[in-house]
Amino acid sequence: MxxxxxxxxxxxxxxxxxxxxxxxxxxxxxxxxxxxxxxxxxxxxxxxxxxxxxxxxxxxxxxxxxxxxxxxxxxxxxxHHVEPEAGVRETVERLARDRRVAIVTNGGAAQRDKLQRAGLADVVEQVFVSGELGIAKPESGIFECALAWSEAAPGECLFVGDDPINDIAPAAALGMATAWLPRGPWVGSQPPGLTIHSITELARYA
Ligand SMILES: [Mg+2]
Known part of the structure; x- marks a missing residue:
């Protein structure tokens, strides 16, 4: 786990x-x-x-x-047009019961609105927004901020994202496990640790 x-x-x-x-x-x-x-x-x-x-x-x-x-x-x-996806809130909420769950996202203040609209603002413990930190994915600094907050070793962390370049490659480079949710073709050099087709699948892996 x-x-x-x-x-x-x-x-x-x-x-x-x-x-x-x-x-x-x-x-x-x-x-x-x-x-x-x-x-x-x-x-x-x-x-x-x-x-x-x-x-x-x-x-x-x-x-x-x-x-x-x-x-x-x-x-x-x-x-304003972000809508919750079926099963996502339930899965994240379940995962957050016995582990730390956080968001690492590129963008500005609107990212917090999106999180609210997606029905997730109250189920994640921490949110790292590139515009607030002054450093964006795929730079390692934003991942290092998240790791420092977590007080966990990289190998104890799973990074879940859709972007091979901005999410999966830099998280893997720091030693985190990775789960890729495809919204397009895989373009990274090394394959992701896991490939999932819905967030609800994570309940099995985590
Ligand atoms: Mg993305």
């Missing part, structure tokens, strides 16, 4: 693409499938720099906002 479980947030504990679809509908109305796919591709699961995303959206759809306005408002607007 792992003494500590760290979770990524976007696309690990909720479906970011579903939230993005909700945002698109609220801002741009109902789009055809190809145009919606274009927006999803532009966002690149949150990896696209926010200003580039905003510039692309405004160039294509001509919203009545400046690029900077959209770029700064987008994270909290997106957070």
């Amino acid at each position: 792992y003494r500590v479980i760290f979770f990524d947030l976007d696309d690990t504990l909720f479906d970011r693409t579903a939230a993005l679809r909700g945002w698109v509908t609220s801002q741009l109305g109902s789009l055809d499938a190809a145009t919606l796919a274009w927006v999803i591709e532009l966002d690149d699961r949150g990896r696209r720099p926010r200003l580039h995303f905003a510039a692309g959206v405004i160039e294509r759809f001509g919203m009545h906002r400046t690029v900077c306005e959209l770029a700064s408002a987008f994270p909290s607007e997106l957070a």
Whole structure:
């Protein structure tokens, strides 16, 4: 049993693409499938720099906002469309009964809104947000902050995430066990320790 479980947030504990679809509908109305796919591709699961995303959206759809306005408002607007995924809260709550559970996430203040909307804010013990710490995944510093908080050895920790580069590789490099939740193809050099297809599977492994 792992003494500590760290979770990524976007696309690990909720479906970011579903939230993005909700945002698109609220801002741009109902789009055809190809145009919606274009927006999803532009966002690149949150990896696209926010200003580039905003510039692309405004160039294509001509919203009545400046690029900077959209770029700064987008994270909290997106957070409003986050919905809990079936079974996730129950699983995390169960895991948190006899071990430490924390979030390690890239982003700013909106990450805490997302956690709230996903129904998880009261079941995790600690949240490490890159924008608050000034260091982002995949840099080791944010993982080291989390490890120091946990007071556990890396081998006693499981890191769960969807991103091979930002989550799995750096956690494994520090000696943590890893569980990958695929939302796209595997692109890392070394395979993840575990591959899971739903957070609920973790109840078996942890
Ligand atoms: Mg993620």
